[in-house]
Amino acid sequence: MTKVPLPDPARLRGTDLVNVGLDGLRGRPMRAALSAIGIAIGVAAMVGLVGVSTVSKAGLMAQIKQLGTDMLTVSAGATLTGQTAVLPETAEGMVTRIPGVAKVSAVGAVTNATVRRTDHIEPTNTNGIAVQAARTDLLESLSGSMQSGVFLNAATSKYPAVVLGSVAAKRLGIDQAGSHVYIAGRYLLVVGITNGLPLAPEIERSALLGWSYATELGFDGHATSLYERSTEGSVQSVRNVIRETVNPEHPEEVQVSRPSDALTAEAAANNAFNALFFGLGAVALLAGGVGVANIMVISVLERRQEIGLRRSLGATRGQIRMQFLTESVTLSALGGTAGVLLGLVGCMVFAAVKGWPLALPAQAIIGGAVASVLIGAVAGVYPARRAARLTPSEALATI
Template identity: 35%
Template sequence: MTRAGAGRRRSTRPTRVERPRLDPRDLWTEALAGVLARPVRSALTTLGTVLGITTLVITIGVASTAGNQIVGRFDALTATSVTVTVPRTLPGQDDTGPLVDWSGTGAVRRLAGVESVAALADSATTNSVQVRSNDVTAPGDTSSQTLGVVATSAGLPDAVRGAMTAGRFFDTGDIARRDQVAVLGDQAAELLGIRRVEDAPAIFFRGQSYTVVGILGGIRRERQLSTAVLLPPTTAADRLGLRDVTRVLVNTSLGAARQVARQAPIALAPGHEDALTVVAPPDLSKSRDGVQNDVNGLFLVLGLVSLVVGAIGIANVTLVTVMERVGEIGLRRALGASRRQVAGQFLLESTTIGLLGGVIGTSLGIAVVVCVAVVKDWTPVLDLRLALGAPLAGALVGLLAGLYPSLRAARMEPADALRAPS
């Protein structure tokens, strides 16, 4: 075969037709025009996504705000209370002397974050003592009451968050002089019929008399002390044998309790800190997370259901739009538009509807969260990731909802689409 013949033979081959490329900006313009061509239908279709995204934003926003508020109003008494329990002897040893000295509270008081501290001593033999308000026994006399007797340091009123309702609490002078003075809890004073201390009333138990110098009321911590007789530690040691500290009550500033709980045993009993038992408040961040998870779990399903409803609405309307625009699809395919371009146009339309619903729903949700916080006098807590992610979630819903209608539009043959009734 001659070279000229080969050239003629190659020239008879059909030339490849290049399909026109659709600029992404043109595709976006066509999709936006398709959405705006039927504004009422598009608005109603977007409503489902708006409701779903709004519900999700409100759920997460209100849960975060409420959780933060609950932690902010967390019971300060529980959140700042540390209790150290002291055993009478070391495990495996009969008598090693007191593990914690009464002066050890001074070392704890110097720890950062400690606001008040007090030591207590009690025993099984002093938990139920017959206490009388006079030393005269008469037939039918009811002045005797069974009360607990506790030795405490001078800082007890602050440590139990109480206040003196009458008289005063014993001080370091009373402790140093080993004075036979006592302070009554408010309920103990009521049981004994003592309401005033100006005339120095006395109480009697175990053959000893004690002058009542004050009444302690409003006890918020260790409330059993409201029915107890409180004695200076030196007096309790001499008269009742209460020498060893059994508990140390510590109050801290908010947020310092866990650190103080780690340091207090070392300050009280260096070298034997492991023998002490410390009760510290729970971590507030866990409480907050628990509240938020409970609220989220309660309402998240509602938001997801709304999103599913919105996705079905978008899919339905997009499919109806495809069926209404069969002639347009056929004409585009006849003019050279590829299946991918046709599918991309309808997919972009459904994604645009979902994105608009996401933006509107996010805005409404944030507004509702702020309004709820203002009405409740709370501080609104809004996550930036939520504000940015919610519109994208709406766009994703629209994208997934438009997959089937877009694929159906792309599968149409140009000839069949042009012959279809308009």
């Protein structure tokens, strides 16, 4: 008896394979949507969290660029016996002689004075606000601006006038110039309130008096901090000699810092959190992948008749396998796309609220999209193989 050769199975084109895979999703839209949400949440978490970190870093770097990296802060350290050191009265003038120095300003602590809203408030309730004498060019040296009123000038620095830092004003409940505060047994007129000073946060928490007037309240005339601006190319050379210039006899009692370094370190610290954010997103993606795998296994069980019918009509095991694998990958890809879009929307909203430049996290976008496809492929392998192993008789036996 002569065997009649069976015809070769028909080949499915790529578009046909996609259509067959999408049929399973279109037939169960609610289940597909719920499964895709798991993937979307994972990708959105990854893109959104890393995006917020990226936007924050971009904002800090823009802030550093605007404020400049050319400022050094000089302050009194401690003596060998552990006591607080004192900067010489000549320190400010000596620093101006260093080549490359553009401007120098200073503040000095008025140690025996506190600031309160009224004299009815306990003297011990200082709200963490320091009283300091300030030079009239301090705001210019810090590249600061005024929120309300004016800064100290040649006239007001000789009279009972005070300028509040932004934080100090908020703690005292003052939002504009013209109010009075109680300092060292007398009321002083608030002539101005500064905006935030990222390079000198200690000034934000201070009440600033004129240098001349502060001596009437017991100020000893010694600066406690100097704020020096250099040309961009001479910052390091100035830093190398400024201790010896300020206090030639005891340079070890002088502390020198570069405020922009703290902001740069803060921006760099954001990178350390990216790994954590990726991990959180990966956990959510894994949970979403398990959900997809679960849905695909249930889909195989529910569609045994469809599988049996297609196998009877000539579909090969490979075609059945690719059908379910395509369905799983498509489901995850749709969830990944939705997650990327949600994450980007979150980044844009955060950047708009903060007023920072929008920096898109390219690594998170690409990583989220690729991860969602890979999750879909891995999640669909077992259900696809299980569907492909069904013979037509087994699949149709439940009809």
